[in-house]
Amino acid sequence: MLDRESTFKDPEIVRLLKSRFIPVAIDQAYQRRQKDAEGEFYRKIAGQGPRNNFQGTTQGLYLATAGGKLLGFNNNRGGDRIRRMMKKALEGFRASGAAVIERGKVDARYNPSSPEGGMVVRVQSKILGGYEETTDRWRKIFQGSLSRDNLWVTKAEHDALVAGRLLPTLKKRIARYHLVDNTRGEPPMWKADEIRSLELSLEDGRLSGTVHLETTNGKRGYKASLLGRVEKKNGRVVRFDLVARGEFWGEGTYTRGAPKGRFPLAASFTLADGSDIADGVPPQGSRGWVRGYLRQ
Amino acid sequence: MNFPGFVSALCLAFSAVSGLFAEGLSEAEFQRLHKKLQVSGEKPWRTIPWKISLLDAQRAAVSEKKPIFIWAMDGHPLGCT
Numbered sequence: 001m002l003d004r005e006s007t008f009k010d011p012e013i014v015r016l017l018k019s020r021f022i023p024v025a026i027d028q029a030y031q032r033r034q035k036d037a038e039g040e041f042y043r044k045i046a047g048q049g050p051r052n053n054f055q056g057t058t059q060g061l062y063l064a065t066a067g068g069k070l071l072g073f074n075n076n077r078g079g080d081r082i083r084r085m086m087k088k089a090l091e092g093f094r095a096s097g098a099a100v101i102e103r104g105k106v107d108a109r110y111n112p113s114s115p116e117g118g119m120v121v122r123v124q125s126k127i128l129g130g131y132e133e134t135t136d137r138w139r140k141i142f143q144g145s146l147s148r149d150n151l152w153v154t155k156a157e158h159d160a161l162v163a164g165r166l167l168p169t170l171k172k173r174i175a176r177y178h179l180v181d182n183t184r185g186e187p188p189m190w191k192a193d194e195i196r197s198l199e200l201s202l203e204d205g206r207l208s209g210t211v212h213l214e215t216t217n218g219k220r221g222y223k224a225s226l227l228g229r230v231e232k233k234n235g236r237v238v239r240f241d242l243v244a245r246g247e248f249w250g251e252g253t254y255t256r257g258a259p260k261g262r263f264p265l266a267a268s269f270t271l272a273d274g275s276d277i278a279d280g281v282p283p284q285g286s287r288g289w290v291r292g293y294l295r296q
Numbered sequence: 297m298n299f300p301g302f303v304s305a306l307c308l309a310f311s312a313v314s315g316l317f318a319e320g321l322s323e324a325e326f327q328r329l330h331k332k333l334q335v336s337g338e339k340p341w342r343t344i345p346w347k348i349s350l351l352d353a354q355r356a357a358v359s360e361k362k363p364i365f366i367w368a369m370d371g372h373p374l375g376c377t
Contacts (some may be wrong), residue, residue, distance in 0.1 A: 008340060009340050011340070018343075021362055021363055021364065022353045022360065023344050023367065024347040024349070024364060024366055025348060025374050031350060045366070059368055061365070062364075063366075063367040064366065065363055066364065071363055089363060096360075101351055102357050146335060182375075208320065214331050225321045245329060251357075266333060268332075268334070269298070277345075277374065278348075281374055284371060284372070
């Protein structure tokens with residue numbers, strides 16, 4: 001969230017990325033672990049930087065040649081340092097004549113694909129109010145942020161929607177992994193027994209219902225109403241629009257800084273059409289355990 | 297307040313509180329929020345031609361003779377972080 005509205009808002013950095021670099025965005029929790037060509041290439045680059053213990057995070061911005069030589073590393077935000085790093089790297093850069101690395105056999109655990117015959121739904125969430133006013137630049141960014149994740153729907157769930165039915169597995173997945181406050185970072189997902197109530201039905205193409213999610217200690221929760229539309233054509237779902245709106249409370253280890261008390265949080269769901277590169281990103285809730293995410 | 301009056305007041309108070317969640321979303325609110333919660337394609341970071349595979353980036357770097365810029369985060373940078 002912070003990089004988007006700081007480093008990647010800088011016009012010169014954006015210009016350089018479009019014209020002089022090949023930009024790639026990754027969740028390094030995958031690449032630093034995966035045992036395949038992509039993982040090896042990432043570790044080769046990151047291993048030359050200060051974050052070379054692959055048991056922990058290697059988060060940061062890396063500049064590298066196609067041969068894997070590190071040209072620069074920075075884990076700070078803001079335009080100046082990154083702009084300087086990019087320019088310095090370009091000054092010393094010579095295309096090395098490196099060969100293309102063949103993908104070979106991929107580490108399946110870290111290369112999940114969206115379910116064949118299913119669908120991908122974009123999920124975006126936003127806190128609608130409740131923050132205290134601030135002049136802090138970074139807090140302001142968090143306070144206005146709109147999150148993005150993807151919901152994966154299996155073929156069986158898709159086909160049931162076409163037939164006018166909403167399978168319990170899809171309902172639970174929506175609740176556990178996608179009705180979360182992920183507007184300030186990686187959120188805690190809901191455990192199965194934290195679904196206190198979940199009523200979501202599909203009738204004549206209309207989705208409607210309510211949900212109550214709450215941790216055992218009551219410190220984090222969400223009570224919301226849901227409304228949406230499903231449309232089909234030629235045996236495929238062509239519209240899946242859903243909105244949840246309600247009161248959220250609490251925060252997670254990596255989502256500190258939530259508004260105090262209860263605050264309004266909304267989430268929107270929209271069928272992805274593949275036009276956005278982010279449509280190809282696996283759901284955050286599937287990280288490391290896709291089968292568990294899909295099984296419910 | 298007599299007993300029937302007390303019960304009426306209690307019912308009113310209860311429906312006001314429970315209405316926060318039970319009244320549901322109106323069609324207009326659904327439409328408004330669904331439209332509001334869409335990412336703008338005009339945001340600068342979204343105009344950058346990100347790839348999401350490091351090997352795809354390496355292949356492009358070879359063919360275009362450019363260095364690679366890796367945005368590596370905890371959680372996917374195009375997602376929740």
